[in-house]
Structure formats: structure tokens, C-alpha cells
Amino acid sequence: MSVGHGLPAFDLQVLRGGDGRRAFPAGGLSLICFAKEDCATTRLSMPLLAAAHEAFGGAVEFLTLLQNGEEDLVLGDEYGLAMPLLDDSALHTSFRYDIDTVPTLILADREGHELRRFWGFGRDDWRDLVGHLADLTGVDTPAIDWEAYPESRPGCGSKSVEPGIFERLQADAEGSPIRARRIEIAPHDDVHEFMFDRGLTDGLPVVPPTPERLMRMLSGTKRDPQEVVAIVPPNLAPATVEKVAINAVMAGCKPEYLPVVIAALEAMCTDEYNAHGVFATTMGAVPVLVVNGPIRHRIGMNMGIGALGQGNRANATIGRAVRLVVRNVGGATPAGTERTTLGTPMKFTMCFAEWEERSPWEPLHVERGFAPEDSVVTVFTSTGLSLMVDQTSRTAHALGGSLGMKMEGLHNLKSHGMGDVVLVLPPEHVDTIWRDGWTKDQVRDRIQAASSRPLRELLQDEESGAGVDPARFGPDGPTEEQLAQPVPKFRDARSIHIVVAGSNAGKFSSVFEGWASGPTGSQPVSRKIEEV
Amino acid sequence: MAEAPAGTVIMDPTDEREPIRRELTRRPEHITGTVGLLDISKPRGNVLLDRLERALQDRLPGVEIRRYAKPTYTKPAPQDLRQKIAQECGFVIEALAD
Numbered sequence: 001m002s003v004g005h006g007l008p009a010f011d012l013q014v015l016r017g018g019d020g021r022r023a024f025p026a027g028g029l030s031l032i033c034f035a036k037e038d039c040a041t042t043r044l045s046m047p048l049l050a051a052a053h054e055a056f057g058g059a060v061e062f063l064t065l066l067q068n069g070e071e072d073l074v075l076g077d078e079y080g081l082a083m084p085l086l087d088d089s090a091l092h093t094s095f096r097y098d099i100d101t102v103p104t105l106i107l108a109d110r111e112g113h114e115l116r117r118f119w120g121f122g123r124d125d126w127r128d129l130v131g132h133l134a135d136l137t138g139v140d141t142p143a144i145d146w147e148a149y150p151e152s153r154p155g156c157g158s159k160s161v162e163p164g165i166f167e168r169l170q171a172d173a174e175g176s177p178i179r180a181r182r183i184e185i186a187p188h189d190d191v192h193e194f195m196f197d198r199g200l201t202d203g204l205p206v207v208p209p210t211p212e213r214l215m216r217m218l219s220g221t222k223r224d225p226q227e228v229v230a231i232v233p234p235n236l237a238p239a240t241v242e243k244v245a246i247n248a249v250m251a252g253c254k255p256e257y258l259p260v261v262i263a264a265l266e267a268m269c270t271d272e273y274n275a276h277g278v279f280a281t282t283m284g285a286v287p288v289l290v291v292n293g294p295i296r297h298r299i300g301m302n303m304g305i306g307a308l309g310q311g312n313r314a315n316a317t318i319g320r321a322v323r324l325v326v327r328n329v330g331g332a333t334p335a336g337t338e339r340t341t342l343g344t345p346m347k348f349t350m351c352f353a354e355w356e357e358r359s360p361w362e363p364l365h366v367e368r369g370f371a372p373e374d375s376v377v378t379v380f381t382s383t384g385l386s387l388m389v390d391q392t393s394r395t396a397h398a399l400g401g402s403l404g405m406k407m408e409g410l411h412n413l414k415s416h417g418m419g420d421v422v423l424v425l426p427p428e429h430v431d432t433i434w435r436d437g438w439t440k441d442q443v444r445d446r447i448q449a450a451s452s453r454p455l456r457e458l459l460q461d462e463e464s465g466a467g468v469d470p471a472r473f474g475p476d477g478p479t480e481e482q483l484a485q486p487v488p489k490f491r492d493a494r495s496i497h498i499v500v501a502g503s504n505a506g507k508f509s510s511v512f513e514g515w516a517s518g519p520t521g522s523q524p525v526s527r528k529i530e531e532v
Numbered sequence: 533m534a535e536a537p538a539g540t541v542i543m544d545p546t547d548e549r550e551p552i553r554r555e556l557t558r559r560p561e562h563i564t565g566t567v568g569l570l571d572i573s574k575p576r577g578n579v580l581l582d583r584l585e586r587a588l589q590d591r592l593p594g595v596e597i598r599r600y601a602k603p604t605y606t607k608p609a610p611q612d613l614r615q616k617i618a619q620e621c622g623f624v625i626e627a628l629a630d
Contacts, residue, residue, distance in 0.1 A: 181544035191540045200545055209543045237547035246545040328545040 006112035007032075008096040012086040015066065016076050022063060022084050025112030029060045029136060031129075032106040034088070034099050036067040037075050039156035041121045042103045046079035048126050048144065049105075053083045055142035056133045067094055067102065067159040094160035095169040101155035107132065120155030164212050171211030177225045178214055180242055195250075200328055202320065202348055206250035217245040220255030221262065222532055229262050230269030232330035233276035234337040239265060239329045244321070247328055251321035251349075256299050257314055259530045260377055261321045264289050264351075267379040267525040268322065274522045278381050278515065279332040284340035285515040285522070288382045288422060289319055289351035290499055292365035293375030295529055301353035305503035308352055308385065308424065308510060319349030344384055352501055358427050359500035360434045367440075368526045375529040380422050380497065381522040382512035386410065390429075391507040396436035399429060400443055403509065404450020407496075408489050410513045414458045414467030416487045419517020420495045420524055423447075424510045426502030444493040451489035455482055497524065560622075563592055568621035570609070571601040577627045584625065600624075 011023040024030060033049055035042045053062045062083035066072035069089030076085050088094055097106070101119040107129065109115055116132065118125040123146060134141045160169055171178055185191045191208045195201055207213065218225055218241070225242040232239045241262065248261050268275045268287055278285045291301055302312035310316060332338045340347070356363040356372075365376035388406035393399040403423065410418060425433070433443060455478060460467045468487075470477040490496060495517065502508075515522055569585060571577045585597050600617055602609045609617075617624055 178543065181548050183542050183544055185540040185542065191542065195542070208540060209545060211541060211543060214543050232547075235547060235549070237549070242543075243545065243547075246543045250545060324545065329547050331547065331549075 007106065007108055007114050008093070009112065010093045010096075012065065012088060012093065015070060015085045015087050016073055017082060017084040022086055024061075024063060025108065025110070026061060028110055029133075030108045030112075031056075031060055031062050031133070032097075032108065033062070033064045034067065034094055034097070034102050034104045034158065035064055035072065035075060036102050036156070036159060037072045038068070039102055041153045041155045042075070043078075044121050044149070044153055045103045045105075045126075046075055046081065048130075048149075049083075050079050050081055051142050051144055052130055052133060053081070055130075056137050056139055057083060059137035059139060060133060065093055067091060091160040091165060091169055092172070094158055095166075095173065099158040100161055102158050103155060104158075105129065121150070121153040123149045123151050167212035167215035168210070171215050177218065178211065178242055179226060179240075180214075180246060182211070199333060200250070202323060202327065204348070206324070207252050209246045209249040213249045214242070214246055217249050217253065217255050217258060218242070220245075220258035220532060221530070223262070223530070230265045232265070232269055232326060233332070234280065235329075235331035237329050237331065239269075239325055243329050244325055247324040248317075248321040251324050252313065252317040253321050254299070254313070254317075256532070257318050257321070259532060260289075260291060260295065260299070260314075260318050260375075261325075263377045263527040263529040264318070264322045264379055265325055267377060267527040268326075270525050272519075272523040273379060273381075273525045275326065275330075278522050279326060279330075279338050281515065282339050282341045283383050283515055284343045284347070285381050285383050286344060286346040286350055287319075287322060288346070288380040288512050289322070290364055290378045290380065290422070291318075291351065291353040291375070291529075292356065292363050292370075292378070293529070294373060295375035295531065296353040296356075303353040303355035303501050304358075307355070307501040308350075315351050315353070316349050319351030323347070323349060346382065346385065350382070354499045355427070355501050358504075359430060361440050361498070361500075364497065364499050365526060370526065370528065375531060376526050377529055378524055378526040380420060380512060380524045381515045381517075382422065383411075383515050384513045386511045386513060388509040388511065389507070390509075393432060396433040396438040396443070397446060399432050400438075400446030401450045403443070404447040404489070406509075407447055407511055408451035408453070410489075410511065412464075412466045414460075414464060416453065416458055416468075416489050418490050418495075419492075419514050419521060420497060421490070421514045422497045422499060422512040424499050424501050424512070426506055426508060427500070427504045428507045429509050430500055432507075440498045441493070443498060444496045447496055448488050448490060448493045452486040453489075455485050455487050458487055491518075563595055563623060565622040566596045566598055566620055567592075568598050568600055568617045568624040570617065570624055570626045571599070572605040572626060572628060573602050574605045574628060577605075581625075581627045584627065 011021055014022050064083055065086045065088040067088055069087045104119040106117045107115040130141055185194050192205055223241045227241050228238045229241055229244055230239050244262055248258050299314045301314045326332045354363050364378055366372055370376045390399055390402040393402055458467045459470050569581045571581055
């Protein structure tokens with residue numbers, strides 16, 4: 001609150017030098033000093049403040065604001081300060097006065113308008129101030145041995161701009177951009193236990209989303225905190241940038257990860273992706289986030305050794321953040337609307353980056369229509385991660401055959417007609433394929449060929465009740481011609497999405513098994529990541 | 533006086549459809565085992581608890597009653613007392629009287 005175009009008004013508790021509270025402006029000349037005892041420059045200034053008060057205190061209201069509250073009363077003891085010492089330990093007044101440095105001295109006129117301001121220690125600043133006070137009041141200038149003081153000294157950082165404190169003050173200030181409900185944890189309660197009890201976590205501890213952490217997280221995007229990013233199933237609740245940021249804090253994200261989380265949610269909360277089905281299915285599907293483009297490097301994502309594993313903060317927390325949004329905003333909780341029979345550890349998080357520089361092919365996002373310099377997240381749906389070991393194939397054809405044999409077993413050997421899967425090729429397998437100059441499409445075609453099987457071998461039978469129901473072909477079952485017909489594992493070879501990641505050592509590929517795909521299932525969706 | 537330090541504040545990560553409150557432990561249908569009667573040490577709290585104890589014994593003869601008292605009603609029960617009650621009792625009735 002400002003007084004006209006004057007300084008912000010305040011009304012603070014008097015700690016010493018008077019009773020009750022003291023308000024500014026109060027109709028007279030005022031000298032406001034922001035101080036804290038743990039600052040040598042404040043201490044250097046205190047004898048001058050005391051001398052000025054002694055001389056001009058009858059005509060000027062001296063208001064000294066203590067940033068550490070009662071702890072700073074030692075200044076009063078040591079320097080004989082007789083003016084009101086006010087409690088600004090909440091730092092709201094320091095924040096509203098935009099104080100970066102202590103001490104800061106502000107001379108204000110009767111209406112509360114600023115006449116002069118200086119900070120740190122400047123002998124000439126003080127000499128001018130004392131002269132100005134003498135002119136304004138008609139009181140004689142006090143005798144001060146100016147030569148006993150240094151010419152200047154830098155001040156100390158104001159407590160109100162310390163990391164963590166500044167963001168809290170921002171969050172508390174009028175016009176704060178944040179609107180989410182504040183939950184006060186009782187002093188005898190434990191914030192972690194509270195969040196577990198409220199069902200706000202994925203079963204692992206989360207970072208408490210305090211207002212100051214939220215403010216820091218919001219610095220990761222230029223978007224308005226109240227902008228709706230997505231309508232999140234199953235409750236179809238709007239997720240604002242602020243709500244996403246709160247959950248990103250909880251997941252352990254850095255602010256620079258937030259744009260990836262936002263883009264991933266935009267991708268997931270589409271009709272094509274069908275997040276409702278993904279999270280509800282008994283098959284235990286999860287979103288798999290693949291990040292491409294320059295942001296991978298900027299935020300330090302892992303695309304190399306152990307890329308699909310734990311240990312990298314960006315990979316781990318971006319995937320976790322989208323899950324927490326779906327849980328907390330969307331309301332998908334295990335045994336609630338999330339009905340997975342077994343689940344997978346990927347339910348916690350699954351996000352990695354493509355090692356584009358180690359790939360001879362177009363990266364995933366370029367294949368999907370984006371420019372190489374775009375940063376993009378693509379969201380797939382997977383029900384499990386499966387390893388393919390082949391350390392001995394030396395040709396693209398042979399390795400492609402191994403991949404086909406492995407991938408035919410996805411879900412069930414007899415389950416053909418599969419949709420989208422993500423094949424992650426490590427550098428050594430890439431090198432084997434690239435030595436023969438194969439394109440990604442050639443790899444896909446080889447996988448299709450190696451994983452096709454005559455219908456005869458896919459029918460439900462005594463050995464395995466899975467597979468194709470013969471009754472689908474009418475009362476007489478399939479014809480001999482139909483039985484001999486090879487059935488491809490994948491409905492479309494293009495649904496085999498090839499991504500390069502992993503360490504330079506090791507001939508082990510991984511495949512993310514798919515879920516129901518196509519318009520009635522979940523289709524991969526890519527979104528460009530807004531770079532801040 | 534400096535402002536009292538507030539408890540931690542966190543920002544609600546949910547869609548805010550549900551009110552914020554701690555869920556009460558589910559109440560059992562039958563009272564068995566041990567019931568604690570906690571006197572907060574306000575005057576005549578013991579009178580109320582005496583009556584309550586007799587009433588409980590009449591109606592629930594199989595239930596053991598244990599009595600506890602806070603050192604003072606002005607402060608929260610000490611941690612040791614809370615732990616003792618939690619360990620020894622399945623139920624607790626806290627008596628406020630004046």
C-alpha cells in the first residue's frame with residue numbers, strides 16, 4: 001500500500017523505545033533506517049544514527065527497522081539508540097521498500113514522500129544527510145568527527161533478498177501470482193507424514209511445496225501461473241501452470257525442467273493419447289516420455305549410460321512430476337481409478353532423452369515433423385520394458401532378426417496385430433546396423449519379416465489358450481490358404497518407433513511394450529517444449 | 533515480540549475439490565481392550581471422569597479402564613504421555629471440565 005506516490009505505509013510493533021506500534025507516515029519528517037546487527041556496516045553507521053537522533057530527534061521521527069527483530073536489539077544496547085526500534089523480522093516492510101542492502105536510510109517528508117535515500121556507508125552521504133536535517137529543522141549541526149569514519153564501506157545483503165526468503169515474500173505479497181490453497185501444517189505435525197496421510201505422494205517422500213519453492217519453480221516458465229495447461233483425467237480437472245509447478249516441486253524438479261513437464265502434460269491430456277485409459281487399464285500402462293532437441297543438454301538429461309535407469313535428476317523428476325499431476329490434480333490413484341493388476345516400477349517415472357549425436361538417423365522428433373533445433377517431448381504408452389540380448393550378430397540382417405524374434409514375444413508370442421512400441425537401440429547395436437548402411441525403415445521391415453508367423457501357429461490351442469480364436473473365421477474355421485498366410489506382429493511397421501540411447505558399451509537393446517493403440521487406445525503424441 | 537514462527541505452509545497440489553483436514557482414524561464398531569481416560573487437569577475434570585468410568589464399567593464390563601492426567605491443561609500433553617496412552621490403549625476419552 002502506498003501513500004499517493006509516496007513510500008509504502010507501515011505499522012510495526014515497537015520492540016524498544018516506545019510502546020505499542022508505530023505507523024508511518026505519521027505527519028512529520030521521518031528518517032527510516034533498515035538495519036541488522038550481523039552487519040559490520042550497520043554497526044559502523046549506528047553512532048552516526050545515534051548522534052543524528054540526539055540532535056534532530058525532537059523534530060524528526062526516527063524509525064529504525066530491525067530485520068532480525070529482537071536479536072537486533074543488541075544494536076540499541078551497544079550504540080545507545082534511543083529512537084523506536086521496530087520489528088521487521090517478518091521482512092514485509094523491507095520487501096515492500098525494495099531493500100537490497102542494509103543499512104538503508106530514507107528521509108521522508110511530512111506526507112511520506114521520499115526526499116533522499118542511501119545504502120551501505122558513505123561518509124559524504126551521512127554528512128549531506130545531517131546537513132539536510134539541519135536545514136529542514138533549523139537545529140544546529142551536531143559535532144561529529146567525520147575524519148574518524150572511512151570514506152565508504154559496502155553494505156550487507158538485506159535479509160529480505162536472501163534465497164528462499166525473497167521467494168516467500170514474493171508469494172506473500174499483494175498481487176502474488178499464486179492462487180492455490182495454502183495448507184498450514186500444525187507445528188506438532190510433520191509435513192512429510194501429513195503429505196503421506198493426505199495421499200499426495202506416490203509412496204516415496206516428496207519435496208514439500210512451500211510458497212517459496214513454488215515461486216522458484218514458476219521462474220522456469222514465462223507462462224501465466226493461472227493459464228490452464230491441460231484438463232487432466234480421470235476427474236477432468238484443469239491443471240494450471242501453478243498446479244503443475246507445485247507437483248514439479250514435489251517431484252524434485254528444477255525450474256528449468258518445468259517446460260518439459262508442461263509440454264508432456266499437454267501431450268498426454270489429448271484425445272489421441274487417452275490418458276484416462278492409460279491410467280485406468282488393468283494392463284498397467286504408463287506414459288514413457290522421450291525428449292529430443294537442445295533442451296536435453298541444457299537441463300542435463302541422461303541419454304547415455306543407464307539412460308533408462310535411475311540416478312539422473314532431470315530424467316527421474318520430469319517423469320515423476322507428470323505422474324504426480326495425474327495423481328493429485330487428475331485424481332488417478334492406485335485402486336481408485338488406477339486399476340492396474342500388477343503395475344510396474346515405471347509407474348513412478350519413465351523419462352529419458354535420445355542420444356541424437358550418436359545416431360546416424362534422423363532423431364525421433366524430426367521423424368515426427370519437427371525441426372532438429374526444436375526441443376520436443378514425445379509421450380508413448382508402455383506396459384513393460386523388455387531386454388533383447390544379442391552379442392554375436394555382426395550384420396544388420398542378423399541383428400534385425402534377433403530383434404524381430406524378441407519383439408514377437410511382446411505381450412504374448414501369439415498376440416499379433418500389435419500397435420506402437422518404442423525400440424531403444426544402444427550405440428553398439430546401432431553400429432552393427434549402420435555398418436550395413438541400413439535405414440530405420442529397413443530395420444522395421446526386417447523386424448516385421450522376422451516376427452511374422454503363419455496364422456496356423458497363432459490359433460488358440462491346447463498348448464496355449466492365447467492367440468486367435470478359430471471361430472472368428474466361421475463355423476469351419478480358417479481355410480488352408482488363410483492358415484498359411486503370415487501374420488505380421490505389428491499392424492504397421494511404422495509403429496515401431498526407434499530411439500537411440502545407452503552407453504557405448506553393451507549389445508543390449510530394450511523395447512517398451514505397447515498398450516492398446518490406435519484411435520481406441522493410446523497414440524503417441526509429441527509437443528514442442530517452450531524454451532524460456 | 534517477534535512474530536511467532538508459523539507452522540510450515542505448503543501449496544495444495546490437488547484440484548482442491550476436497551477440504552483439507554486430517555482423516556480421522558476409522559472408528560471401530562465395538563469397544564474392546566483398554567480405554568484411557570485422560571484428565572486435562574482442569575478443575576472437576578476428575579469428577580466427570582469418575583462418572584464416566586462407572587458408566588463405562590457398567591456397560592462394558594470386559595473393558596479395562598486406565599486413567600491418565602496431563603500435568604497442566606494449558607499445554608499440550610507431553611510426548612511421553614501421548615506415547616504411553618497410544619501404547620496402552622485402543623481408545624481414549626479426553627475430559628474437559630470447568
